[in-house]
Amino acid sequence: MNPFDYARAAGAAAAVTQVAASPRAKFLAGGTTLIDLMKLHVETPDTLVDIGRLPLDKVEAVAGGGLAVGANVRNSDLAYHDAVLARFPVLSEALLSGASPQLRNAATVGGNLLQRTRCPYFRDGVSPCNKRAPGSGCAALGGHNRGNAVLGGSESCIATSASDMCVAMAVLNVTIKTQGPKGERAIPFADFYLVPGETPERETVLDHGELIVGVEWPALPAGAKSHYLKVRDRASYQFALASAAVVLEVAGGVVTTARVALGGVATKPWRVPDAEKLLVGRKPTAEAFAAAAEVATKGAVPRTFNGFKVALVRRVIVRALETVAAG
Amino acid sequence: MPPDPDPDRRDFIQGVAAGGLGVALLSTAGPGVAAADPPTGPGRAIPVQLTVNGQDHALTLDPRISLLDALREVLHLTGTKKGCDHGQCGACTVLVDGRRVNACLTLAASVAGSPVRTVEGLATGDDLHPLQAAFIKHDAFQCGYCTPGQLCSAVGLLKEAHATTDDEVREQMSGNLCRCGAYPNVVAAVQEVRLAARDAR
Amino acid sequence: MTPAVGKPLDRVDGRQKVTGTARFAAEYDLPGLAHGVIVTSTVAKGRVTAFDTAAAERAPGVLAVVTPKNAPKLRPTEPFGSSETKPVAGTTTAPVLQSDQVFWYGQPIAVVVAGTLDQAKYAAHLVRVTYDAKPAELTLDSKGRVFVPDKVQQEEPEITIGDAEGALTAAAVKMDHTYTTPQHNHNAIEPHATVAAWDGGKLTVYDTTQFVFGVRYDLATRFGLKLDDVRVLAPFVGGGFGGKGGAWPQAFLAATAAKVVGRPVKLVLGRDQVYACVGGRTPTRQRVALGADAGGKLTTLIHTGRTSTSTTNTFTEQFNFPARHLYASPNIHLAQELIELDVCPPTFMRGPGECPGTFALESGMDELAVALKLDPVELRLRNDPDKDPTRGTPFSLRKYKEALKLGAEKFGWARRTPEPGSMKDGRLLVGLGVASAFYPVYRMPSSARVEVTAAGTALVQCGCQEMGMGTATAQAQIAADLLGLPVDRVKFELGDTALPFAMVAGGSSQTISVAAAVTAAVAALKTALLALAEKADGSPLKGLKAADVAFRDGGLARADDPKAGESFGAILARAGRKAVDAKAEVKPGDEAKKLSMQSYGAQFCEVRVDPDFGTVRIKRFVGAFDVGRVINAKTARSQFIGGITMGLGMALLEETHRDPRTGRLVNADLAEYMVPVHADVPALEAYWVGDPDPHTPMGAHGIGEIGITGVAAAVANAVYHATGKRIRDLPITPERLMSAARESPR
Structure with a gap:
């Protein structure tokens, strides 16, 4: 790690001021991404403002049955929260499928929203990587790209979004609350992440010094069921090869609400609105699910070693939908 | 004669560390040695109060130092192991505020004020923690290198109380790699202790 | 007193390991200790044209930046296995820190030493290196030099009996396929680490090694020191699996750095550096072709292929060794070639050769059984030879059929319905597979010292490894029985070149090699003790010869009258001694030349396959082994299930990916190189036949490696049974299963 100054934040506003004041300053929360990448010299902040003890640690009900969750709520605490277990199983399942108990005890909601890619060429510190060193090229395009994205990529970057939690949050219609140098914002989840395009170093719409203070989402439709399904080589402690978060409401024998988001295959948590539209109004049959899965992967660009993910994620979508439809 | 790694020295170093020198080792130039400039710019050492296994240590630390390196290199509590230094093996698992975390991805400075419990703090005097005794009985280790992490993780698992079946224990212990392949024996040991505690209640 | 040998005793060092007091190499703190961090090359071949070390040297806390420019001159080392008489352990002929040449991506090229680890790591990152890079050969199919090694582990590289190809053409039933296994890395959880300290011209190192005497020899050679001026200690080693069997660079780099800065230096490889500069298991490509008559008797056995080595070592992964001993066949052809690549020198990894070799051979046997429409257990039973198939020598012990039957019974093989895809568990496909396990019996020279005290305790010492x-x-159990003492009165010390000599803890050879030395030392001790008593008036042992007395209950007694004896205390007190000791040094005899000495086993696997996702999960695994007498039933079981676990990783998860464009290892960490985690491993079962081998010390065989052999084939065969899909390239990944076609039996 390069040398840096460490300070504990006195409060959210003070933290924002401290980080905003220095272009190389960063917020430190659970540290599971940032410290890892600092050891790899991929992240090189000169100042860390530790927000880990700010009291952004509440899970609170909001009117209408939604939840408001502080940015510092640990992944494990959120996963086992009664309201999440009871009403938003997709989120609990996604959180518990990620990393390990130790990492989930440290990782925070705010931090996980900003979890960075596992692309090996990003992490290695030396290979061409437009995300790490803009303009240097992308070693993954012609390299070992089994873990890379088939959706949302560009010729500049095919780095996969690594988070499981974010895939679930994509179908919960989460709003991300921030506090920054320019004031407070509420950013719809769908607007939060950027696809790489020609600027893969920009991953979100956050400004420098803008702090995520929490997330909030509304209740699911009354009859909706939700589920997260993740496929990987190892039975645990591995990032997704392909995953799907689904919300499905069936009334009168037809789908009335459908939300599907994909993980492990795309450059950001990947909602598939065309697939969702296709499902609404149709009977929840295997044929409908397969058709939706087909639409969900339209435009997928397979690379040398990740082509199987296109078929795999379709099957994951179908299985996830079948599971909630049967449940 | 080899330099004697006298166990008493550990206390001496700890004493020095507690006295505030911490990692600020003085550089003595040897042959071919570059003179070290005084630190400039970011990275000034900061006071950090660590509470490990009930003992307070007033240290002055490089902000970069991980909890893992602070335990091993400054406090010479080498029971906690470094396997990957990136949160990928679990050998460094310790309990902070009673919760299991990877000490390698935790800055020492960020746990100041929180109690840290390591493998050295599991036994009570000569009485082993029930998990330690069960690990020996079930041969839940071979080389012993991942063992402190497995033990601290298992302590955390039992406290969290989310695992009942063997499969749940396996899932909840999956953050701790064991290359010798003692997994089935770890599960047996954890289950024995979990069931004994349940029966005792 | 019942014998200790065979009992499931708890480990004598268990308490140290569960309390964190077992100290590993990096955990020795010495006054003035500095930290060394290596810098590695970022090209696969060429030379360094310039080091810019200015920024690193200016960085806070830096004591030295050691490059070929300022490194002390070292002498070349001798390659592992190149001498029958000296404990040579060199792993690479690359003149690391002695020249500007680069032989592989990740080769150490500099060492930065600083007061703290964080300072050293940061400064190492500041070293700027420019290269003159040359094109590198990096794959089995590249233009590297292809050759047949002179010898493969002292055996002939090629064996031809009869006309194997002709018999294949003529065979009633046959199979002929190519199998591949990728590079694997050991991934001991303890990274390679050394603490090195100089005291004048004497060097002491704490090193993570499976071979303290090999590291001592290597360091003495490099630094031009007498062996007695180098001491290497490794009382605990955090896993080795072959990856710490040779002298890898961390030891001499730490010693070099310590010499430069005049302080003790600790040098621990980062996990990525363990991958980069400690060799792994070479990839293999193997052809197995088998022919049989209609009755399922083999008529031909062909096992050939290619493995890689490096430009700075010659390492042969002896994949066709199992085929030399497992099955009877009138026609046999076994051969192997190497390709020289610009890669980190490959090395032994648990069951070298036998492990990838059994994947191919035992997959082939399963394919033959399918072609024959014969149960694969029955096929193996029908081809059990009555003498060694390639040497013609008798077996010292062969209970292979017993192991196979034992495993089949414990596993419940009889419930298997033969048709692929015929067994289901809801949506999941169920598969049951079997494969043979195989590993040779190796024994090496060893020595030991035994001391008994007046208090009735014993100290046994040997510089071997844990x-x-x-x-x-295990050695305390052996010594306790020999000495007639309870195990808790016996202490065994190891892992130090100040102790009697031992060879590498490798080739599953250590237990019997050291047991032979302990046995000889105890025999010598009996003579030494008797010498104190045989002329003493009043001693019941007076006038007796060694053959007439035996150790019994903490003393010596007449062999024909256990009551006529005296305790160690009594003998020593009369002689005015506190203790008496004896040493012995033993070499193996010629039994391995006269006999075929091998261990066997059978691996049984039950899988669940998700037909949509191609994911394979292990439901059950049973290994049954023919390994002679088992010394400790508890630790032996652990060794077996540990080997099986690593084999499950090989089957389903493990592969080291090298970017063919650069030579860089892409997944050099424990998140992307996947070893099995808890959730991948169900309860595993291990059984053994237990008959002692009349020709080995204690009747035992080594058991550290046989557990991994055959596992990958058992899994692949179970996957075939579940899905009808034959995966011949490891690991068995979702994409391979998704894209493979169902094969219908011919």
Whole structure:
């Protein structure tokens, strides 16, 4: 790690001021991404403002049955929260499928929203990587790209979004609350992440010094069921090869609400609105699910070693939908 | 004669560390040695109060130092192991505020004020923690290198109380790699202790 | 007193390991200790044209930046296995820190030394290197030099009996396929680490090694020191699996750095550096072709292929060794070639050769059984030879059929319905597979010292290794029985070149090699003790010869009258001694030349396959082994299930990916190189036949490696049974299963 100054934040506003004041300053929360990448010299902040003890640690009900969750709520605490277990199983399942108990005890909601890619060429510190060193090229395009994205990529970057939690949050219609140098914002989840395009170093719409203070989402439709399904080589402690978060409401024998988001295959948590539209109004049959899965992967660009993910994620979508439809 | 790694020295170093020198080792130039400039710019050492296994240590630390390196290199509590230094093996698992975390991805400075419990703090005097005794009985280790992490993780698992079946224990212990392949024996040991505690209640 | 040997005793070092007091190499703190961090090359071949070390040297806390420019001159080392008489352990002929040449991506090229680890790591990152890079050969199919090695582990590289190809053409039933296994890395959880300290011209190192005497020899050679001026200690080693069998660079780099800065230096490889500069298991490409008559008797056996080595070592992964001994066949052809690549020198990894070799051979046997429409257990039973198939020598012990039957019974093989895809568990496909396990019996020279005290305790010493096998426990059990003492009165010390000589803890050879030395030392001790008593008036032992007395209950007694004896205390007190000791040095005899000495086993696997996702999960695994007498039933079981676990990783998860464009290892960490985690491993079962081998010390065989052999084939065969899909390239990944076609039996 390069040398840096460490300070504990006195409060959210003070933290924002401290980080905003220095272009190389960063917020430190659970540290599971940032410290890892600092050891790899991929992240090189000169100042860390530790927000880990700010009291952004509440899970609170909001009117209408939604939840408001502080940015510092640990992944494990959120996963086992009664309201999440009871009403938003997709989120609990996604959180518990990620990393390990130790990492989930440290990782925070705010931090996980900003979890960075596992692309090996990003992490290695030396290979061409437009995300790490803009303009240097992308070693993954012609390299070992089994873990890379088939959706949302560009010729500049095919780095996969690594988070499981974010895939679930994509179908919960989460709003991300921030506090920054320019004031407070509420950013719809769908607007939060950027696809790489020609600027893969920009991953979100956050400004420098803008702090995520929490997330909030509304209740699911009354009859909706939700589920997260993740496929990987190892039975645990591995990032997704392909995953799907689904919300499905069936009334009168037809789908009335459908939300599907994909993980492990795309450059950001990947909602598939065309697939969702296709499902609404149709009977929840295997044929409908397969058709939706087909639409969900339209435009997928397979690379040398990740082509199987296109078929795999379709099957994951179908299985996830079948599971909630049967449940 | 080899330099004697006298166990008493550990206390001496700890004493020095507690006295505030911490990692600020003085550089003595040897042959071919570059003179070290005084630190400039970011990275000034900061006071950090660590509470490990009930003992307070007033240290002055490089902000970069991980909890893992602070335990091993400054406090010479080498029971906690470094396997990957990136949160990928679990050998460094310790309990902070009673919760299991990877000490390698935790800055020492960020746990100041929180109690840290390591493998050295599991036994009570000569009485082993029930998990330690069960690990020996079930041969839940071979080389012993991942063992402190497995033990601290298992302590955390039992406290969290989310695992009942063997499969749940396996899932909840999956953050701790064991290359010798003692997994089935770890599960047996954890289950024995979990069931004994349940029966005792 | 019942014998200790065979009992499931707890490990004698268990308490140290569960309390964190077992100290590993990096955990020795010495006054003035500095930290060394290596810098590695970022090209696969060429030379360094310039080091810019200015920024690193200016960085806070830096004591030295050691490059070929300012490194002390070292002498070349001798390659592992190149001498029958000296404990040579060199792993690479690359003149690391002695020249500007680069032989592989990740080769150490500089060492930065600083007061703290964080300072050293940061400064190492500041070293700027420019290269003159040359094109590198990096794959089995590249233009590297292809050759046949002179010898493969002292055996002929090629064996031809009869006309194997002709018999294949003529065979009633046959199979002929190519199998591949990728590079694997050991991934001991303890990274390679050394603490090195100089005291004048004497060097002491704490090193993670399976071979303290090999590291001592290597360091003495490099630094031009007498052997007695180098001491290497490794009382605990955090897993080795072959990856710490040779002298890898961390030891001499730490010693070099310590010499430069005049302080003790600790040098621990980062996990990525363990991958980069400690060799792994070479990839293999193997052809197995088998022919049989209609009755399922083999008529031909062909096992050939290619493995890689490096430009700075010659390492042969002896994949066709199992085929030399497992099955009877009138026609046999076994051959192997190497390709020289610009890669980190490959090395032994648990069951070298036998492990990838059994994947191919035992997959082939399964394919033949399918072609024959014969149960694969029955096929193996029908081809059990009555003498060694390639040497013609008798077996010292062969209970292979017994192991196969034992495993089949414990596993419940009879419930298997033969048709692929015929067994289901809801949506999941169920598969049951079997494969043979095989590993040779190796024995090496060893020595030991035994001391008994007036208090009735014994100290047994040998500079051998503990890296999880339970060495001290097993040897204490052996010594306790020999000395007539309870195990808790016997202490066994190891892992130090100040102790009697031992060879590498490798080739599953240590237990019997050291047991032979302990046995000889105890015999010598009997003579030494008797010498104190045989002329003493009043001693019941007076006038007796060694053959007439035996150790019994903490003393010596007449062999024909256990009551006529006296305790160690009594003998020593009369002689005015506190203790008496004896040493012995033993070499193996010629039994391995006269006999075929091998261990066998059978691996049984039950899988669940998700037909949509191609994911394979292990439901059940049973290994049954023919390994002679088992010394400690508890630690032996652990060794077996540990080997099986690593084999499950090989089957389903493990592969080291090298970017063919650069030579860089892409997944050099424990998140992307996947070893099995808890959730991948169900309860595993291990059984053994237990008949002692009349030709080995204690009647035992080594057991550290046989557990991994055959596992990958058992899994692949179970996957075939579940899905009808034959995966011949490891690992068995979702994409391979998704894209493979169902094969219908011919």
